Amino acid sequence: MDRKLLPAAIIFVWVLLTGCSSVARNQATPAITSTPIPEQPYSTMSSQPSHGLAGGDSIGDAYIPSIGNTGYDVLQYDLDIQFSGSIDAITATVTVSSVVTLDDLGRFSLDFTGYQVDSVQAGNQYVPFFRDAGKLYIDLPKALSKGEQLVTRVAYHGPAIPQDSQFINLGGLGFHVIEGNNLTYAFGEPDGAHAWFPCNDHPLDKAEYRFSLTVPKGFTAVANGTLLQTTSKDDRQVFNWLAKDPMVTYLATVVVGKYERLDKPAVGEVKIRHYVLEGDFNYSDKLNDTRDILEYYSDLIGPYPFSEFGFIIIRTSDDVAQFAEETQTIVMVDRGYMLSESAVGVLAHELAHHWFGDSVSLANWNEVWLKEGMATYLMVRWLDHQGYVGLQALMADLENVLVTNAANLNQPLNQPLPSTMYGPNTYDKGAWVYYMLSQQMGEPAFTTFLREYYKRFADGNASTVEVQELAEEVSGLDLSTFFQEWVYGSGNPDLHVSWATLPEGVAVQVCQAGGGQVFSVPLEIKLAAADGTSQQEVIPLDEGQEQVTYSVPFTVTELQVDPDQKLLAGTTVSQVDALSACAP
Incomplete structure (x- = not known):
């Protein structure tokens, strides 16, 4: 097969599945009975659909209002992605299985940017579709009732190019192709999952994921969850993955490269597997800390939320430590971090996110401190527990970063500037807030709070208001002044x-x-x-x-x-x- 893209089309199909409690698997695609309709100019889209009502094109996040949609709730994404011979372009079909949440739904939208959209199919006929400002709008041929199920199938193609985000400076979000390193990976936090697949791109809408990834022989394709099977045909290989536990869109990832899999002894029922760059074992010993970290957090917080875990090493350029991401069950870590003294802390931070960030997710993006501050705090706890560095010395280091540059603290913790969303305030002050909360509550009560925080909101979302209410419930204290000063206010004494x-x-x-x-x-x-x-x-x-x-x-x-x-x-x-x- 040559390196040109396979022909592709966009297909959307809605299917009503009455009396079903879950999405049907392996549904047959209905026969096409009309001629494809090309993309229509957004300026020609009517304010209301021909049938029923339009779902909202914002989920209501005031911090990033452009993402998320209403009118439906996604149950499952099925991503079928074929990579070109040079793994720098894709042809994909994505099936989005949802339940309707707005009675009389006649139009809905998905978050999607980039790539070529060729057509939209609903049921057994093509329908007009429109694109504008990162949205794909679809008019259904008939209105659907609340509670009915809607299955849409999306096929698209194009070069694997990242899209800009004002919140993070890592060369954009979406697929990154690292030329010369035989590597392509998808990165989506906070608002970039829709830069590589159409979705309801907000943490409030979690779903199951299935992946079918076709790559040239010699490459390995890795995604979230469990590897179900690998098949070969001619000069191609197909890797099938299933992430059954609820997952938010930005945590989904696909990595294609020359990898070797390292299977480690399970921790209880949790399967441990890592992916390292082919022949590159310079840092593999650091991965051995995974077991101790996982066991410590499980004892402190509660059982690990998922059935598998592992790290996958990403090589960007010049082995500079650029990023690590808590992609659910398969954490991406830059090789530069693995070669640095920071490796053990980075691994502990990203693994902590599987409790807070992945299982307990954000309700709104302005509250990113809830997950990043917690992961930093838990990292400090683990480093102290293992005797790497004492707790007081670690907290002093975080304090020094903050107070030696007052600009770090100018914004309220729950309202960061876009340019500092992932800055020291979010991580270091966030960790300090949890640490000081433990001082206010007392360690026994704080441990109870930590465990209940996870237990109560697992597989769901939590807000700052809910976290404060829980801390007050557990401790019996009025913490309104504490949260007003440290979270809703800015600065420090x-x-x-x-x-x-x-x-x-x-x-x-x-x-x-x-x-x-x-x-x-x-x-x-x-x-x-x-x-x-x-x-x-x-x-x-x-x-x-x-x-x-x-x-x-x-x-x-x-x-x-x-x-x-x-x-x-x-x-x-x-x-x-x-x-x-x-x-x-």
């Missing part, structure tokens, strides 16, 4: 601490500087003598200026702020002859 010795003790003043938000937080201080004697105190902060006096049975020679690293704050400490008012 900027504390100027001064102290002066007294005849029988010490006077301490804390000024919250900057004229910005005043935080209500407990501040621990340690008063120390030259011989090592010490006394620890807690100053409740809730105003811009606090003064306290302590009786101390020794001469204080040093004052330490937050000695046990419990508070995210920038601090300066100075000894003075006498306290004076805080600067305005």
Whole structure:
């Protein structure tokens, strides 16, 4: 077979399956009884469909309103993708099996950008279709009732080219072809799954996935879930994968390259398999940490959510560590990370996402801190557990990244700028919020919260509001001030601490500087003598200026702020002859 694309057409088919509780498998494609209709100009699309009502072309995410659609709920995606001989172009047919959620549905939309769309078929006839701003609009030949099932089949073709995203700077989202490395992979977070397959591209709509991937012999095609079978015909191979557990669109991936599979001993019932670049075992020993990480998280949070897990190594360019992605059950990790000292932390972070991010997914994209902050926090917990680095030292490192560059903290945690959506605020401050929440709740209650967080929202979605409500339910505390200051507010405490010795003790003043938000937080201080004697105190902060006096049975020679690293704050400490008012 030569390297030209196979001929392709777009086919959409709706099928009513009354009385069925699940989507039928291997349905026969109905006979075509009309002539294909080419794409129609969007300007000619009527405001209302000929039959029934139109589903919405936004799912209602205020942060990324352009993605997601309403009127239906996807149950399954079936992706049949054929790669060209040079694996830089595709011919694909995608079947989207859905249930109608809007009574009298006559028009619906899918997220889809790029590629050549040739025709749309509904039932046994072709119908007009329209494209605009990343949407594919389809008018059905008859309106469907709420609860009826709708199966659409989509075929398309074109070069495997990524599409731009304002939220992430990795050369775009969709398929990436790494010339010279015999590698093509799909990457879709946050808003780019529809850059390589038509879908309802929002975390609120999870579905099952099936993949049939045809590649030239000598290449391996990897996707999410379980490899069902591999077949060969002439100079081609077909890899069939099934991801049965609910999955959001951005976590779906396909990787084609020269790979070797490493099967490892199972962890309980969980099958472990990794894919490494052919003949490249320079980092394979680092993959051995997978078992310990998985067992630790399972004990801490609850059973691993899926039946299989593994890492697949991606080589971008020059072995620079560029990205890792929690693609469900088969995590993509840049080879540059695997060759770096950061490898163990990256593996722990991405594996943690399978509880928080993959199983418990976001409800809205502005709340990306929920998953990235949690994965960073759990990574820190694991590194401390294994003795790589102590918990306090790790939290201090994260704090240093944040407070040494105030711009990191300028935006509320739940409303990042598009350019900083995946910046230190989301990861490092997010981890600090969970860490400080554990201090507020106490470790036993926080562990209960962590387990209930996963258990309650597994296979679904969680919002910041729901997480706060759960933390309050478990702890019995009113955490409204905590969440208002640390999640909905911006910045962090900027504390100027001064102290002066007294005849029988010490006077301490804390000024919250900057004229910005005043935080209500407990501040621990340690008063120390030259011989090592010490006394620890807690100053409740809730105003811009606090003064306290302590009786101390020794001469204080040093004052330490937050000695046990419990508070995210920038601090300066100075000894003075006498306290004076805080600067305005």
